[in-house]
Amino acid sequence: MNAKQQAKYEARAKIIKALAHPTRLFIVDELSKTEQRCVCELTEMIGVDMSTVSRHLALLKNAGIVEDEKRGSMVYYRLRMSCVLKFFDCIESVIACNAANQQQLLT
Amino acid sequence: MNAKQQAKYEARAKIIKALAHPTRLFIVDELSKTEQRCVCELTEMIGVDMSTVSRHLALLKNAGIVEDEKRGSMVYYRLRMSCVLKFFDCIESVIACNAANQQQLLT
DNA sequence: CCATGCCTTGTCGATTTAGCCAAATAGGCA
DNA sequence: TGCCTATTTGGCTAAATCGACAAGGCATGG
Numbered sequence: 001m002n003a004k005q006q007a008k009y010e011a012r013a014k015i016i017k018a019l020a021h022p023t024r025l026f027i028v029d030e031l032s033k034t035e036q037r038c039v040c041e042l043t044e045m046i047g048v049d050m051s052t053v054s055r056h057l058a059l060l061k062n063a064g065i066v067e068d069e070k071r072g073s074m075v076y077y078r079l080r081m082s083c084v085l086k087f088f089d090c091i092e093s094v095i096a097c098n099a100a101n102q103q104q105l106l107t
Numbered sequence: 108m109n110a111k112q113q114a115k116y117e118a119r120a121k122i123i124k125a126l127a128h129p130t131r132l133f134i135v136d137e138l139s140k141t142e143q144r145c146v147c148e149l150t151e152m153i154g155v156d157m158s159t160v161s162r163h164l165a166l167l168k169n170a171g172i173v174e175d176e177k178r179g180s181m182v183y184y185r186l187r188m189s190c191v192l193k194f195f196d197c198i199e200s201v202i203a204c205n206a207a208n209q210q211q212l213l214t
Numbered sequence: 215c216c217a218t219g220c221c222t223t224g225t226c227g228a229t230t231t232a233g234c235c236a237a238a239t240a241g242g243c244a
Numbered sequence: 245t246g247c248c249t250a251t252t253t254g255g256c257t258a259a260a261t262c263g264a265c266a267a268g269g270c271a272t273g274g
Contacts, residue, residue, distance in 0.1 A: 009129035012129070012198050012199075013129045015202065016132070016194070020120055020123040020124040021261090022119070022120045023116070038220080039220070048262095049263070050222090051223080051263085051266095052264075056262095058223095064201050064202075065201065073220050073221080081204065084197060087123070087197070089190075090188070093190060094172065094188045095171075098171040101171070130232095147250065147251085155233070155234090156234055158233085158236095162252085179241060179242070180241040180250050181241095181249095182250075182251065
Protein backbone atom coordinates (compact mmCIF):
# COMPACT_ATOMS: atom_id res chain seq x y z
CA MET A 1 0.00 0.00 0.00
CA ASN A 2 1.59 3.29 -1.09
CA ALA A 3 1.33 6.61 0.71
CA LYS A 4 -1.57 7.87 -1.36
CA GLN A 5 -3.62 4.75 -0.80
CA GLN A 6 -2.75 4.92 2.84
CA ALA A 7 -4.02 8.48 3.05
CA LYS A 8 -7.24 7.54 1.32
CA TYR A 9 -8.02 4.78 3.78
CA GLU A 10 -7.08 6.96 6.72
CA ALA A 11 -9.45 9.67 5.59
CA ARG A 12 -12.23 7.15 5.24
CA ALA A 13 -11.44 5.60 8.58
CA LYS A 14 -11.65 8.96 10.27
CA ILE A 15 -15.25 9.42 9.14
CA ILE A 16 -16.23 5.91 10.11
CA LYS A 17 -14.50 6.19 13.45
CA ALA A 18 -16.57 9.26 14.18
CA LEU A 19 -19.65 7.05 13.98
CA ALA A 20 -18.20 4.15 15.89
CA HIS A 21 -19.65 4.82 19.31
CA PRO A 22 -23.10 4.10 20.75
CA THR A 23 -23.60 7.63 22.02
CA ARG A 24 -22.69 9.16 18.69
CA LEU A 25 -24.96 6.77 16.85
CA PHE A 26 -27.75 7.79 19.16
CA ILE A 27 -27.07 11.44 18.40
CA VAL A 28 -27.14 10.85 14.66
CA ASP A 29 -30.35 8.88 15.00
CA GLU A 30 -31.92 11.56 17.11
CA LEU A 31 -30.92 14.32 14.69
CA SER A 32 -32.48 12.36 11.87
CA LYS A 33 -35.75 12.42 13.75
CA THR A 34 -35.73 15.92 15.13
CA GLU A 35 -33.77 18.19 12.84
CA GLN A 36 -31.89 19.97 15.56
CA ARG A 37 -31.05 19.64 19.21
CA CYS A 38 -29.06 21.68 21.67
CA VAL A 39 -26.34 20.09 23.79
CA CYS A 40 -28.47 20.26 26.89
CA GLU A 41 -31.34 18.34 25.30
CA LEU A 42 -29.02 15.61 24.10
CA THR A 43 -27.30 15.49 27.48
CA GLU A 44 -30.67 15.03 29.13
CA MET A 45 -31.60 12.19 26.76
CA ILE A 46 -28.28 10.37 26.95
CA GLY A 47 -27.58 10.64 30.64
CA VAL A 48 -23.85 11.29 30.78
CA ASP A 49 -22.00 14.44 31.69
CA MET A 50 -22.55 17.40 29.40
CA SER A 51 -18.81 17.71 28.81
CA THR A 52 -18.82 14.19 27.44
CA VAL A 53 -21.71 14.92 25.09
CA SER A 54 -20.00 18.11 23.99
CA ARG A 55 -16.90 16.17 23.05
CA HIS A 56 -18.88 13.58 21.11
CA LEU A 57 -20.53 16.40 19.19
CA ALA A 58 -17.21 18.09 18.52
CA LEU A 59 -15.92 14.85 17.11
CA LEU A 60 -18.92 14.42 14.81
CA LYS A 61 -18.57 18.00 13.72
CA ASN A 62 -14.88 17.62 13.05
CA ALA A 63 -15.65 14.66 10.81
CA GLY A 64 -18.17 16.77 8.93
CA ILE A 65 -21.18 14.70 9.89
CA VAL A 66 -23.00 17.35 11.90
CA GLU A 67 -22.89 21.13 11.98
CA ASP A 68 -23.63 23.55 14.77
CA GLU A 69 -25.22 26.93 15.11
CA LYS A 70 -25.08 29.16 18.12
CA ARG A 71 -28.26 30.96 19.07
CA GLY A 72 -28.08 32.95 22.24
CA SER A 73 -26.48 30.87 24.90
CA MET A 74 -27.42 27.59 23.27
CA VAL A 75 -25.67 25.64 20.55
CA TYR A 76 -27.85 23.65 18.18
CA TYR A 77 -26.54 20.72 16.24
CA ARG A 78 -28.02 19.23 13.11
CA LEU A 79 -27.15 16.53 10.63
CA ARG A 80 -25.00 17.76 7.78
CA MET A 81 -24.58 14.54 5.81
CA SER A 82 -27.77 12.58 6.09
CA CYS A 83 -26.45 9.87 3.79
CA VAL A 84 -24.91 8.24 6.85
CA LEU A 85 -28.41 7.18 7.80
CA LYS A 86 -28.28 4.71 4.95
CA PHE A 87 -25.66 2.79 6.88
CA PHE A 88 -28.18 1.59 9.37
CA ASP A 89 -30.05 -0.72 7.01
CA CYS A 90 -26.87 -2.58 6.22
CA ILE A 91 -25.78 -2.66 9.85
CA GLU A 92 -29.11 -4.11 10.86
CA SER A 93 -28.84 -6.78 8.22
CA VAL A 94 -25.38 -7.70 9.44
CA ILE A 95 -26.77 -8.03 12.94
CA ALA A 96 -29.73 -10.07 11.72
CA CYS A 97 -27.49 -12.29 9.67
CA ASN A 98 -25.21 -12.89 12.64
CA ALA A 99 -28.18 -13.74 14.81
CA ALA A 100 -29.49 -16.21 12.23
CA ASN A 101 -26.10 -17.81 12.15
CA GLN A 102 -25.93 -18.11 15.91
CA GLN A 103 -29.34 -19.71 15.85
CA GLN A 104 -28.23 -22.25 13.34
CA LEU A 105 -25.28 -23.27 15.45
CA LEU A 106 -27.65 -24.32 18.20
CA THR A 107 -29.59 -26.81 16.11
CA MET B 108 -31.74 6.09 26.93
CA ASN B 109 -33.00 2.80 28.38
CA ALA B 110 -31.11 -0.47 28.48
CA LYS B 111 -32.66 -1.84 25.30
CA GLN B 112 -31.87 1.26 23.30
CA GLN B 113 -28.39 1.18 24.74
CA ALA B 114 -27.92 -2.40 23.62
CA LYS B 115 -29.14 -1.56 20.14
CA TYR B 116 -26.64 1.23 19.70
CA GLU B 117 -23.86 -0.86 21.14
CA ALA B 118 -24.54 -3.65 18.68
CA ARG B 119 -24.48 -1.18 15.83
CA ALA B 120 -21.34 0.48 17.11
CA LYS B 121 -19.58 -2.86 17.25
CA ILE B 122 -20.10 -3.40 13.52
CA ILE B 123 -19.06 0.11 12.62
CA LYS B 124 -16.04 -0.07 14.88
CA ALA B 125 -14.92 -3.16 13.02
CA LEU B 126 -14.67 -1.02 9.90
CA ALA B 127 -13.07 1.97 11.58
CA HIS B 128 -9.46 1.31 10.72
CA PRO B 129 -7.50 2.00 7.52
CA THR B 130 -6.11 -1.51 7.31
CA ARG B 131 -9.52 -3.09 7.71
CA LEU B 132 -11.00 -0.77 5.12
CA PHE B 133 -8.26 -1.82 2.76
CA ILE B 134 -9.05 -5.46 3.39
CA VAL B 135 -12.74 -4.95 2.70
CA ASP B 136 -11.92 -3.04 -0.46
CA GLU B 137 -9.54 -5.72 -1.61
CA LEU B 138 -12.04 -8.50 -0.95
CA SER B 139 -14.59 -6.62 -2.99
CA LYS B 140 -12.22 -6.71 -5.91
CA THR B 141 -10.82 -10.18 -5.60
CA GLU B 142 -13.37 -12.47 -3.97
CA GLN B 143 -10.95 -14.15 -1.62
CA ARG B 144 -7.48 -13.72 -0.23
CA CYS B 145 -5.34 -15.68 2.18
CA VAL B 146 -3.71 -14.02 5.17
CA CYS B 147 -0.30 -14.14 3.57
CA GLU B 148 -1.45 -12.31 0.44
CA LEU B 149 -3.06 -9.56 2.48
CA THR B 150 0.00 -9.33 4.71
CA GLU B 151 2.14 -8.90 1.62
CA MET B 152 -0.09 -6.10 0.31
CA ILE B 153 -0.47 -4.24 3.56
CA GLY B 154 3.06 -4.40 4.85
CA VAL B 155 2.61 -4.99 8.57
CA ASP B 156 3.28 -8.09 10.61
CA MET B 157 1.16 -11.10 9.74
CA SER B 158 0.02 -11.40 13.33
CA THR B 159 -1.41 -7.90 13.05
CA VAL B 160 -3.27 -8.73 9.85
CA SER B 161 -4.56 -11.91 11.42
CA ARG B 162 -6.00 -9.92 14.29
CA HIS B 163 -7.64 -7.41 11.97
CA LEU B 164 -9.23 -10.28 10.10
CA ALA B 165 -10.40 -11.93 13.30
CA LEU B 166 -12.04 -8.68 14.29
CA LEU B 167 -13.83 -8.35 10.94
CA LYS B 168 -14.91 -11.96 11.17
CA ASN B 169 -16.17 -11.51 14.70
CA ALA B 170 -18.30 -8.62 13.50
CA GLY B 171 -19.72 -10.82 10.78
CA ILE B 172 -18.32 -8.78 7.91
CA VAL B 173 -16.02 -11.42 6.48
CA GLU B 174 -15.89 -15.21 6.69
CA ASP B 175 -12.99 -17.58 6.47
CA GLU B 176 -12.35 -20.97 5.02
CA LYS B 177 -9.40 -23.13 5.72
CA ARG B 178 -7.90 -24.95 2.77
CA GLY B 179 -4.78 -26.89 3.50
CA SER B 180 -2.46 -24.76 5.52
CA MET B 181 -3.92 -21.51 4.24
CA VAL B 182 -6.94 -19.58 5.45
CA TYR B 183 -8.94 -17.71 2.85
CA TYR B 184 -11.12 -14.77 3.76
CA ARG B 185 -13.98 -13.39 1.76
CA LEU B 186 -16.61 -10.71 2.16
CA ARG B 187 -19.75 -11.95 3.86
CA MET B 188 -21.82 -8.77 3.89
CA SER B 189 -21.04 -6.87 0.74
CA CYS B 190 -23.58 -4.18 1.62
CA VAL B 191 -20.85 -2.46 3.59
CA LEU B 192 -19.36 -1.46 0.26
CA LYS B 193 -22.23 0.95 -0.12
CA PHE B 194 -20.79 2.97 2.74
CA PHE B 195 -17.95 4.19 0.60
CA ASP B 196 -20.03 6.42 -1.66
CA CYS B 197 -21.37 8.30 1.31
CA ILE B 198 -17.96 8.47 2.96
CA GLU B 199 -16.45 9.89 -0.18
CA SER B 200 -19.15 12.50 -0.42
CA VAL B 201 -18.53 13.52 3.18
CA ILE B 202 -14.85 13.89 2.37
CA ALA B 203 -15.62 15.86 -0.80
CA CYS B 204 -18.05 18.07 1.05
CA ASN B 205 -15.48 18.77 3.75
CA ALA B 206 -12.88 19.61 1.14
CA ALA B 207 -15.26 22.00 -0.63
CA ASN B 208 -15.91 23.66 2.69
CA GLN B 209 -12.23 24.04 3.42
CA GLN B 210 -11.76 25.56 0.00
CA GLN B 211 -14.46 28.09 0.65
CA LEU B 212 -12.85 29.20 3.87
CA LEU B 213 -9.76 30.25 1.94
CA THR B 214 -11.54 32.70 -0.35
C1' DC C 215 -23.07 44.24 38.18
C1' DC C 216 -23.99 39.63 39.80
C1' DA C 217 -25.94 35.16 39.58
C1' DT C 218 -27.26 31.51 36.72
C1' DG C 219 -27.42 28.47 32.83
C1' DC C 220 -25.20 26.65 28.56
C1' DC C 221 -21.23 25.12 26.63
C1' DT C 222 -16.28 24.06 25.86
C1' DT C 223 -11.67 22.84 27.37
C1' DG C 224 -7.86 21.07 30.57
C1' DT C 225 -6.66 17.24 33.20
C1' DC C 226 -6.72 12.73 35.20
C1' DG C 227 -7.40 7.66 35.63
C1' DA C 228 -9.22 3.53 33.54
C1' DT C 229 -9.89 0.92 29.49
C1' DT C 230 -9.16 -0.39 24.74
C1' DT C 231 -6.55 -0.68 20.62
C1' DA C 232 -2.57 -1.49 17.51
C1' DG C 233 1.67 -3.03 16.60
C1' DC C 234 5.71 -6.07 17.31
C1' DC C 235 8.11 -10.33 18.71
C1' DA C 236 8.07 -14.93 20.37
C1' DA C 237 5.82 -19.20 21.04
C1' DA C 238 2.23 -22.58 19.91
C1' DT C 239 -0.60 -25.04 16.44
C1' DA C 240 -1.51 -27.35 12.15
C1' DG C 241 -0.80 -28.94 7.37
C1' DG C 242 2.26 -30.54 3.67
C1' DC C 243 6.17 -32.75 2.09
C1' DA C 244 10.57 -35.10 1.97
C1' DT D 245 9.79 -38.47 11.71
C1' DG D 246 11.29 -33.88 11.10
C1' DC D 247 11.46 -29.52 8.61
C1' DC D 248 9.05 -25.73 6.48
C1' DT D 249 5.22 -22.69 5.76
C1' DA D 250 0.81 -20.53 7.17
C1' DT D 251 -1.76 -18.94 10.83
C1' DT D 252 -3.17 -17.83 15.46
C1' DT D 253 -2.35 -16.53 20.24
C1' DG D 254 0.20 -14.67 24.46
C1' DG D 255 2.67 -10.95 26.21
C1' DC D 256 4.33 -6.41 26.12
C1' DT D 257 4.45 -1.30 25.20
C1' DA D 258 2.80 2.96 23.24
C1' DA D 259 -1.00 5.51 21.92
C1' DA D 260 -5.86 6.55 21.61
C1' DT D 261 -10.45 6.74 23.73
C1' DC D 262 -13.96 7.64 27.21
C1' DG D 263 -15.89 9.38 31.11
C1' DA D 264 -15.87 12.33 35.20
C1' DC D 265 -14.80 16.64 37.52
C1' DA D 266 -13.11 21.39 37.65
C1' DA D 267 -12.44 25.72 35.69
C1' DG D 268 -13.33 29.31 32.23
C1' DG D 269 -16.13 31.94 28.57
C1' DC D 270 -20.24 33.89 27.17
C1' DA D 271 -25.21 35.17 27.15
C1' DT D 272 -29.37 36.22 29.80
C1' DG D 273 -32.16 38.04 33.39
C1' DG D 274 -32.67 40.16 37.48
